[in-house]
Amino acid sequence: MFEDILITIATAATPLLIASVGEVVVERSGVLNLGVEGMMVMGAVTGFGVALTTGSPWLGVLAAIIVGALFSLLFGFLTLTLVTNQVATGLALTLLGLGLSGMLGESFVGLPGIKMDYIHIPFLSELPFVGKLLFGQDPLFYVSLLLTAGVAYFLFRTRAGLTLRSIGDNHTSAHALGIKVIAIRYLAVMFGGACAGLAGAYLSLVYTPQWIENMTAGRGWIALALVVFASWRPWRVLAGAYLFGAVSIGQLHAQALGIGVPSQLLSSLPYLATIVVLVLISRNRRLTMVNTPASLGRPFVPDR
Amino acid sequence: MYRDYKKDGIVPRATTKRNKSMKKTILSFAAAAAVMSFGTMAAEAATKACFVYVGPIGDFGWSYQHHQGLEHMKKELGDQVETAYLESVPEGADAERAIERFARSGCNIIFTTSFGYMDPTNKVAGKFPDVKFEHATGYKREHPNVATYNSKFHEGRYIQGVIAAKMSKAGVAGYIASFPIPEVVMGINAFVLGAQSVNPDFKVKVVWANTWFDPGKEADAAKALIDQGVDIITQHTDSTAPMQVATERGIKAFGQASDMIKFGPTTQLTSIVDDWGPYYVERVKAVVDGTWKQQDVWGGMKEGHVVMAPFANMPDDVKKLAEETAAKIKSGEFNPFTGPITKQDGTEWLKAGEVAENGVLLGLNFYVKGVDDKLPQ
Secondary structure (H helix, E strand, C coil): CHHHHHHHHHHHHHHHHHHHHHHHHHHHCCCCCCCHHHHHHHHHHHHHHHHHHHCCHHHHHHHHHHHHHHHHHHHHHHHHHCCCCHHHHHHHHHHHHHHHHHHHCHHHCCCECCCCCCCCCCCHHHCCCCHHHHHCCCHHHHHHHHHHHHHHHHHHHCHHHHHHHHHHHCHHHHHHCCCCHHHHHHHHHHHHHHHHHHHHHHHHHHHCCECCCCCCCCHHHHHHHHHHHCCCCHHHHHHHHHHHHHHHHHHHHHHHHCCCCCHHHHHHHHHHHHHHHHHHHHCCHHHHHHHCCCCCCCCCCCCC | CCCCCCHHHCCCCCCCHHHHHHHHHHHHHHHHHHHHCCCCCCCCCCEEEEEECCCCCCCCCHHHHHHHHHHHHHHHHHHHEEEEEECCCCCCHHHHHHHHHHHHCCCCEEEECCHHHHHHHHHHHHHCCCCEEEEECCCCCCCCCEEEEEECHHHHHHHHHHHHHHHCCCCEEEEEECCCCHHHHHHHHHHHHHHHCCCCCCEEEEEECCCCCCHHHHHHHHHHHHHCCCCEEEECCCCCHHHHHHHHHCCEEEEEECCCHHHCCCCEEEEEEECCHHHHHHHHHHHHHCCCCCCEEEECCCCCCEEECCCCCCCHHHHHHHHHHHHHHHCCCCCCCECCEEECCCCEEECCCCECCHHHHCCCCCCECCEECCCCC
16 A cells, blocks of 8 residues: 555656656746646647547657647747747746647547556566556656656756756856857757646546546646746756655545544645745755846847 | 535636636636637527536536536527527636626526626626526525526435445445535535445545546545545546546446546446536526526426436446435435434434425535544534
8 A cells, every 4th residue: 555655646746747847947048938737738638639549648648749849839939039028928828728728629528548558567566565666657757757867967967958057047148158049948948848748648648548628737837836946956856746746645645544634734735845845945045046047037139 | 506615716616726826817817818709699589598617618527517508408499599608717706797798798598607606697687687697506696587506416426325335345435525515515425324324334535635626636536545445436526537546446436427437437336417408498498488587496306407327337236226216316205314314423413204404405514424534614
């Protein structure tokens, strides 16, 4: 039973982790894309639809990634080329995504979907306590861990990562140094979109294999909050996503055990935990300043 | 009283608490957009019936079923009627705008299908005495052109309880609940009473999801309950996710609001289906004929508002018992809330043979004996 609970936590944390890690890259480049929810729900409907029509969940995942990236391109064009307000454009992207996905998915409502197969390695998956947790989960779980490691390495151990962060910190200086600010931001935004699309596909192909309108139910916003929570660092995003998952699953178990604590209080625990950690982190002002991309959300118009 | 919690959009459907302020802003944008874009305009002769939904028509639950009712009505009445609808209209000020817009655009009858539309509906009704208003799940009829309607879903819950007690080996069922409002508490109590009529020691574990709609969270709640040893799942939340989890874990479950058999062909025992179609036909027809009158309807299985999906995945003797129970409720011979009933704290609620009054039921705020949970107050 203990292992089952751990697996449930991992399942709850994985979509948040994937979407958040993508958004870390976007925000590290100095762009604030509040459209995560919209891109996620587009990924969910695409992943479901393609998997259902082709019979292959992997094609569904691929399509979700592509659609997520394309959808974010719209945001990129508006905010980077036309220099619209990033906050308003991000919100608009969410609204558009929720509406458009509802329309596209109309014929999928009420159809059972295809669930991605879980990995099974003989012997290893059957180990007591950790076998299923480490070696017997859905493939996207491993993808999410690799993605986190990859992004952490890219941002802090490669030259390209340094360039991306420099744009996020001061786009004017980066531009003066000859760095292609807009082009790199486009790539970052598309990466974020692809991740959000993948996270959406996780919902409609692994978590709850079905399509229902608005099925992301606010997870995109939690992913956004996790980015700040983690002070824009990928491994902290992982910790945050799992903490959030653990508390939200834990409170359900506490309720099922009937321990007599009001359920409203238990339900609010994940959010309380998030706030407490945020407060603890922000006590160290210097550390926060170092990690926050200084140009975040600020429009950039090259002077020539 | 299905949507009691939503006084002025405190927790809009399909929304969770965590992103409330942001989501609210968005919802009001959405409402504005929705108001601007609604469909067909009235032709001369046909009666125009308009519907306001709180969720998307693709939720495969509450709003979906209301929309099925609209489609049924359209088919039955044909050319006599023209329809329009607005989906995902948040409760509160936006709802008032949406309803008023409908009233101005020539709607003859407007159905507002969520509890939180109660005050907006009455307010607009005062300004448009010639338009008929029908509000679902509310109790305020401040003007002669406002009627209210609701369904006795708890009758179906009782039958589910009977089946659960027969089918469960563990003697414990898991109940995924949404919000601690009378409608939901009524359902839990009816379920327990049904189960105890078969097995007096039957227990129910309750998990409050604190949302009407969040597939992921509902699935997690189902998993938690199953991990704690329940072998039957029932839900009062709107998505099909718990049904899928039950299928995966190989236990039985009950559907909610619509027939969810496709999501659990070997899992679903039955489902309470909200059938609004006949009521919509009757009321719109009354407007066409000019016989519409104010009323307050609380229909159940007898009136055909609550229908059970086919009893499946159970042995014949259980099926027979379920059918008999259903027949008794349908004929009006039996009311699930008939004494003797003991409250959770051990005090007596109803004496033997005594039947609960509707007024008490509609404000129900306590559990009966056998619920393994503390009711959030």
